[in-house]
Amino acid sequence: MNKDLYCLKMKVNVIIILLSWLQKSTAETHSITLQIIGSKGGDLPDFMESWIVDDVPIYHYNTCIGLETMVPALDWLNNSEGHALWQEIRDITELDKTLMSDAFKLACQHANVTGTEKSDTPQIYQAHGQCALNSDGTIEASLTHAFNGHDHVNFDVRTQTWTAAVSSTFFYKRQREANHEDSVTLAHLYGYRCIEMLQTILKYAPWIKERKVPQVHLIEKYALTSSKIDVTCHVTGFYPRDIRVEWLGAGGLPLEEGVRSGEVLPNGDGTYQLRMRLTITEEAQGTQSYSCLVIHSSVSENITVTWVPQSDSDVWRVIAIVAGLGFMLILAVIFCSTIHRKRSIV
Template identity: 45%
Template sequence: MITTILISFMQFSIVAPHSLHRHCIATQGTLYPKNIQLVMIDDVIVYYYNSSAEQEAVVPEWLNHPEGIEFWQEVHRNLKFNRYVMDTAVRVTSEHYNHSHDHFYQAHGRCGWKSDGTTEAFMSHAYDGKDFVSFDVSTRTWTAAVSHAVFYKRKRETDLEDLVRLVIHYESGCIRWLEKLLEFSVTVREPKVPAVSLFERPPHGNSKVEVTCHVTGFYPRAVQVDWLGAEGLPMVDGVNSGEVLPNGDGSYQLRKSLTVPQEAQDTQSYSCLVLHSSIAGNITVTWAPKKNLANVLMAIVIIVSVVLMLTVLFKYLVWRRAVGKSQS
């Protein structure tokens, strides 16, 4: 469940052209890590902490220079303090609900620029995946999404020091972070062209063939991958798409599979079409039926054989002609 939440966070994080997102999860119980923290600029990971990893967050390679490290340490100090805030939130909320088993508390904060150039920021919290409270930066007010959250709303409102800290961060600090990270991450955010390959395997227990289109190494994250069938029309039936996943080097990958029924394996070709902002057109890789492929190979063999025979015949005729002239 935690992984699903993080993936949905990352999908949401690429909506704005340039924005900075903070995602924090604190848990009560033993099934999940106690704390998870993720900071992203657009769709580039700046900071990732998982308490189960038994080590502090690591400076990404693109920030591994004196000015970048100094900035990253500021981010680290801020988020380390935020772990205490999140631990408190999940504890007091669980106590309020009289919960004693596994539960989790989520916080999502974002700042960025709107299309008109003005800035915006917000923060929302959830408990066990459901809306709980939110903070309006412009009005400096907390709002409870459910009646059970009123107690927490009041708790945060009465903490004036906490209120000042939030306002300063989301009105100025967060945008300053965003500006610095845009400066530092120029090379990381350069478009990367996807590599596309196909591989197939027969599913167990039937005669269908599963063909997977593997698209990897691309950036930005947004990508469109379609399987095309007869007359170049997009396929819907038999298509299974995975999630867009990070590779660890700033690029992403996606797998999209097509199940080919037995009756179509010898007659129908299918193409994987990839559209990405790093390329002007598209990348298309075609899967050909085995029978058609065999016919093509046979035709190539026949053509090569005929060419060789004609070459030998031509050389023989030239030789005969040369011999005839020498005898005369």
């Protein structure tokens, strides 16, 4: 096959893949996530519960210090609907506290562990619940439990049934399914009421849906022991979390060799960052251009930043400056030692 034709087909395939990903990432999907933790031993609180909407924490409860917070409260609590929702979240948290205490005690008994505050090894029981509303109107819901880092049981919202992750957790499955009213309440909460609560929160807290455009910076670093160059594409300040970053080489095709990606990390202000590094060998330098491609739902078109290497003159200028400063430092040390020797003689 003709090389140019092959490259053209590859570029078309890449464009199709990237456009399909962009279409998927721009689809409006919103969710509520509940993270519930019960524990004994160590310095951990007995109970914690957090409510998170689209990666944004809105409510947290901690029995260790009796802390209860909703962030930011004034945005959507200054109306009857928002205030009623806050009270409902608090009521659910109180119920979860009781359920978590019972589940924790049963798990400790069957695992033959003490689960006491005096124990050096903390025992931790976790529940993770979520409901999500997709742009096409479909709903997803899930609830999973874990004990000491291992899967415990799962609840199927659609069938209102519990599944034991391992044979040793059948006792908990049987106990929860014995209470039919409990299963119906859970299915209603995650499969229906959770979505209503999500829509109310998004109605009165539009800041949760605000998209933020990523900032892209290229940082180059020359290796001290070789002629390789590391160029890092630092993408930061974006929201939501989903993002695609690629290093492009000859013909605008994605590179795989020499590319190393980090993880998407939180910035602490509700936005995220990602670093993707490209190592360029001495043989590859100057043979093609390199660009960092960023695709994010906050912008309709992709962001492309091309790396322009330092010219040789710039590199040698830096080397000359460093060498000059080093030479001046050596002269200063010699001069000071000479003065000190003369004073010692006197």
